[in-house]
Amino acid sequence: xxxxxxxxxxxxxxxxxxxxxxxxxxxxxxxxxxxxxxxxxxxxxxxxxxxxxxxxxxxxxxxxxxxxxxxxxxxxxxxxxxxxxxxxxxxxxxxxxxxxxxxxxxxxxxxxxxxxxxxxxxxxxxxxxxxxxxxxxxxxxxxxxxxxxxxxxxxxxxxxxxxxxxxxxxxxxxxxxxxxxxxxxxxxxxxxxxxxxxxxxxxxxxxxxxxxxxxxxxxxxxxxxxxxxxxxxxxxxxxxxxxxxxxxxxxxxxxxxxxxxxxxxxxxxxxxxxxxxxxxxxxxxxxxxxxxxxxxxxxxxxxxxxxxxxxxxxxxxxxxxxxxxxxxxxxxxxxxxxxxxxxxxxxxxxxxxxxxxxxxxxxxxxxxxxxxxxxxxxxx
Numbered sequence: 001x002x003x004x005x006x007x008x009x010x011x012x013x014x015x016x017x018x019x020x021x022x023x024x025x026x027x028x029x030x031x032x033x034x035x036x037x038x039x040x041x042x043x044x045x046x047x048x049x050x051x052x053x054x055x056x057x058x059x060x061x062x063x064x065x066x067x068x069x070x071x072x073x074x075x076x077x078x079x080x081x082x083x084x085x086x087x088x089x090x091x092x093x094x095x096x097x098x099x100x101x102x103x104x105x106x107x108x109x110x111x112x113x114x115x116x117x118x119x120x121x122x123x124x125x126x127x128x129x130x131x132x133x134x135x136x137x138x139x140x141x142x143x144x145x146x147x148x149x150x151x152x153x154x155x156x157x158x159x160x161x162x163x164x165x166x167x168x169x170x171x172x173x174x175x176x177x178x179x180x181x182x183x184x185x186x187x188x189x190x191x192x193x194x195x196x197x198x199x200x201x202x203x204x205x206x207x208x209x210x211x212x213x214x215x216x217x218x219x220x221x222x223x224x225x226x227x228x229x230x231x232x233x234x235x236x237x238x239x240x241x242x243x244x245x246x247x248x249x250x251x252x253x254x255x256x257x258x259x260x261x262x263x264x265x266x267x268x269x270x271x272x273x274x275x276x277x278x279x280x281x282x283x284x285x286x287x288x289x290x291x292x293x294x295x296x297x298x299x300x301x302x303x304x305x306x307x308x309x310x311x312x313x314x315x316x317x318x319x320x321x322x323x324x325x326x327x328x329x330x331x332x333x334x335x336x337x338x339x340x341x342x343x344x345x346x347x348x349x350x351x352x353x354x355x356x357x358x359x360x361x362x363x364x365x366x367x368x369x370x371x372x373x374x375x376x377x378x379x380x
Contacts, residue, residue: 006274007197007233009142011240013271014188016149017097019248021313022182027249028166035176039183040245043366045238046358047189047324050331052230053343055198057335062086062192063282065199075334082330085323086192087282091296092319093191094272094279095303096312098127101265101272102304108261124304127269132297134273135280139200141270148267153251155260161251177373180366181317184324187241191320194237196278230344276300317374325367332360 058065063083070079102124134141169175188194256264276296283292303312331340337356346352 003139003197003200006139006142006200007194007237008240009139009146010188010193010197010274011237012244013142013146013149014185015241015245015248016153017268017271018093018185019182019245019252020100021096022178022185027252029169029175030166031168031171032175032179033249035171035179036182036245036249037242039176039180039366040187040238040242042358042362043180043324044183044187044189044241045234046355046363047184047328048187048194048234048238049230049344049355050327050359051189051192051195052198052233053340054327054331054335055195055202056230057339057343059199059202061199061282061285062195064285065195069330069335072339073330073334073336075330079326079330079334082323082326083192083282085319085326086195087279088299089191089316089320089323090193090275090279091299092303092312092316093185094131094275095128095300095307096309096316097268098131098272098300099124099304099309099312101268102127103309104261104265108258108265111258121305125301128300128304129297131269131273132276132280132293132300134270135277135293135296137273138277139274141273145267145270145274148263148270150267152256152260152262152264152267153254155263156254156256157251159255159257161254173369173373174377175373177370177377180370181321181374185316185320187238187245189324191323192282193278196281198233229347231346314374314378318371321367321371325364328359328363328367332356332363 054062054065054069058068060068063080063086066080066083069075070077099120102120106118106120106123183189280289280292280296283295286292287295307315340356341352344352344355346355
């Protein structure tokens with residue numbers, strides 16, 4: 001039962017995890033809010049539709065599914081790199097939030113007067129190992145992590161909400177870059193998480209049918225296929241991301257008490273375990289589960305020990321943008337129109353045409369402009 005709600009848990013958790021890294025220094029910048037809403041509509045929404053459509057078409061996880069889809073579309077194996085990049089993006093997100101958790105926990109323990117004399121990177125490496133062990137539980141850590149994070153945030157809200165002074169500022173390409181990165185990364189667009197979640201649900205349903213009487217369930221399966229619409233899956237996820245994102249923006253400057261910080265960051269470790277679970281499952285398609293777990297652990301520990309947190313943010317922006325670009329171009333230009341139309345099953349042709357224009361033109365152009373904005377910001 002928990003598998004069916006994994007995508008919704010991640011939709012609620014990713015904004016809470018990642019807004020603090022991408023929100024502006026002043027959360028009262030009205031123009032940033034408007035740019036973020038625009039990016040959510042024009043960039044994130046079409047990409048989530050693409051993920052769900054490809055999940056439905058491939059009936060497999062992202063890495064294995066891209067192999068099927070590229071053969072079906074007679075496309076270059078280069079497009080399969082999306083599956084690899086998606087797995088790496090999930091590990092980078094886990095490394096980023098665990099790096100933040102190590103610093104947050106040490107800060108909280110210092111305030112409580114019980115801080116251990118350990119460097120932050122050593123704590124981060126230990127937390128990465130713990131998260132990998134928790135990843136063996138699959139989806140189960142997600143509700144626990146969400147509960148702990150909410151409990152920690154509630155303790156912070158009890159001390160008072162931060163004062164927000166709204167004002168319009170100058171719109172720049174760098175601001176658009178932050179808005180696009182926030183819209184993509186915080187909703188998990190391009191990570192393949194929703195593709196993976198849909199795959200888990202499909203696999204669970206197929207297992208249930210195989211265990212029962214296929215003939216008795218035949219009419220039910222055909223009926224469910226005819227009633228399938230991608231919008232029924234995508235819109236609840238996207239709306240939940242939007243609502244939680246607004247809440248996360250308001251509380252991004254929230255100050256948590258020490259106990260609240262510990263609860264929040266322990267919850268973050270639980271959530272990071274699902275990201276590692278997802279990555280290990282993708283890599284297991286090529287290397288087997290044991291080797292994929294070792295690769296995931298080695299890469300995760302390497303990231304939190306060697307790369308500074310600020311650099312992890314930049315690495316996440318670059319890799320996730322490339323992954324989303326590959327996904328949008330493949331879905332928009334390489335997939336057969338008839339296959340995507342059936343996989344999306346929009347209620348009318350106009351909606352499909354709008355989505356196709358967005359995924360073929362709007363999303364790649366928005367990503368290119370965002371990367372230019374990031375480069376300008378880094379160079380300055």
